Amino acid sequence: MKLLHTADWHIGRTLNGTSLLDEQKYAFNQILQIAKDEQVDGIVIAGDIYDRAVPSAEAVTALNEMFQQINLENKIPIYAISGNHDSAQRLNYGRDWMEFTNFHLNTLLEEAFTPIETDDVQIFMLPFFDPLDARVYYGHHGMDEEEAQQITSIGTAMNYVISDMVKLFAPNKKHLLITHFAVTADGQDDPNLTSETASKVGGLATLTASQFSDFDYVMLGHIHTRFASPSETVRYSGSPVKFNVKEARLKNKGKGVDIVTINDSTISHEYRALTPQTDLVVLEEDWDTLCDPDFYQNQPAKKDWFAITIKNFERSEHVQTNVRAELQKRYGTIIELDYQLDQAELETQNITTNINEVSPEETVNQFFHSITGKDLSPQQNTLVENIFNEVEREHK
């Protein structure tokens, strides 16, 4: 059996106000082509299919078209789960009809206990859930009330869930899991994120790879880079598209999908890169360098998006300059423009940002940076994203 593993499509996402839909469609076409070339037996989408609980009509149309191409035109099965960004109820619409063509979609915790069976493989599909969902589920499934009420962290909840899945294991088959959580390598928990803090926001960061060791292979969504994979068999595919400037700053920033091949004896994964249509280029230079033809003529094409930080910027010298316009002439689309002020200026000035142009997550990050001089760690970022996501999520 051969599966294509992808996740975190976040259809409908914007980057500083710019729609990423064309970019997402461009990546999708490559994913579909890879699936066809590799003749996979299914495409796994490990959650966060949409970017928000109530996606735009445009996002709904785009996703429907993608699913249609995979599942109806090319007859490729889909194994999808909802992530923390998706509305389980909304994503549910129509799925009973989709099941007829091997389009499998799970949005509820209890659905994890009905694995998809092939001759050799059991595929468990566990959508994102929070400790409250687990308390409700176990409260209705024979656990005594007091015990159920003690499921307050995702770590505890996951142990119950996994142990119930393990009971369903067919002994002669491989056991795969598709799920959507932050999972760290053992002992590599972010020290800033104690389990107490974590449990308050759904306990996301308390899951470790060893909890999943009963499974032969785990296909994860939630963290947007495959380099965050906690082990050889518990893996993130990463998102198909770069979603923010911070991602573009990373050393390991390539985007792609995994081809997961399941044989009698082994399960292997192989990376397939995706090429962006419009790349996101980060520049941090002095004004003079940025305006130097020798520099800017050697940059990527104007069709790309540029996130530019002007170093040692002295405002007094540029009062008459329309800085953004000057840079646009040379670079094309400036998706983000930042100033790294002179130390002297820093001490006398407040940096003003147009708050409408940055996401709430980015606002927190900028605040954190201005106080500590450091960016948020990936785990802290997850925490912040999750909080805003909870705020945005519809009341269940």
Next chain:
Amino acid sequence: MKLLHTADWHIGRTLNGTSLLDEQKYAFNQILQIAKDEQVDGIVIAGDIYDRAVPSAEAVTALNEMFQQINLENKIPIYAISGNHDSAQRLNYGRDWMEFTNFHLNTLLEEAFTPIETDDVQIFMLPFFDPLDARVYYGHHGMDEEEAQQITSIGTAMNYVISDMVKLFAPNKKHLLITHFAVTADGQDDPNLTSETASKVGGLATLTASQFSDFDYVMLGHIHTRFASPSETVRYSGSPVKFNVKEARLKNKGKGVDIVTINDSTISHEYRALTPQTDLVVLEEDWDTLCDPDFYQNQPAKKDWFAITIKNFERSEHVQTNVRAELQKRYGTIIELDYQLDQAELETQNITTNINEVSPEETVNQFFHSITGKDLSPQQNTLVENIFNEVEREHK
């Protein structure tokens, strides 16, 4: 062939802030039972399936469950179109999969030109559209640009559309149309609504039954009462549920569905009544009568909703009375409370209404009533509803 004709479900609608979902589910169960008892060959839903372009998650879940029960559990085909309240794009999601089980859903004008064919019948499904949609469609389908630009009223647009459908008529079959517009009997146009006014808001009121005379039978949605049907063969089924107090005031207010039977020679329709779970009762009485046990003990059960207008109300006499609470004790749920003031009081006081408790349409109606002393006519109501609907509709 036997079809059940219903329309204007408006799933997710509220009445003065109270959800109608339970009421809608109660009506749905009766519709399903009638369909099973009559062994119909399909259920026609002639538009306005949801109440708004972006329905709540609860509404999405409820509708999915209803469709599932009709089409998957009971294997009854569905013939549905979008109305002016639905978002064509959102409703589109998943429909390619639904088509496999004879769940037919049209949301675009061009889809009207691919009728569903049986041995004896052609069913044309024409969703709600506006003159702009028609201009775009004909602009892309060989009409010369100048001619296309002259399609500015729905009357003109409909003539083109019907003439193109007629070209597709198979001579030995019956020709049915499902659509969603305000259609009046010939010569009975609302004199207040000239075609000029009408075309400005989509020309809704300019359609007359004679335009549809090529069809053997037309199943309409849009107007919520079957008594508005413009002819014996061009018919509204009405909505399954009363949506506002004005409807409850009508003499002819029964809700139901039609069973449409198509034979070689004739097409007949037969009304099947639906019973409300919670009825909407309108009372207009003096305070003393309302408080008289002989009166209120003879009213419908407390589980019903009451819309009460207190006649000849003299505020000065009731300064110490919590009027709403007193009435609730006697009647149960008061869904609407109005005061018909003494003429003397009327002249000195302004009626204050909590604007958050009434819909925009109702606000216009109240204003109209306070100025003219009359309610809006059904056509004027349609006009007002349509304007607010346009305002709410997503940008295409």
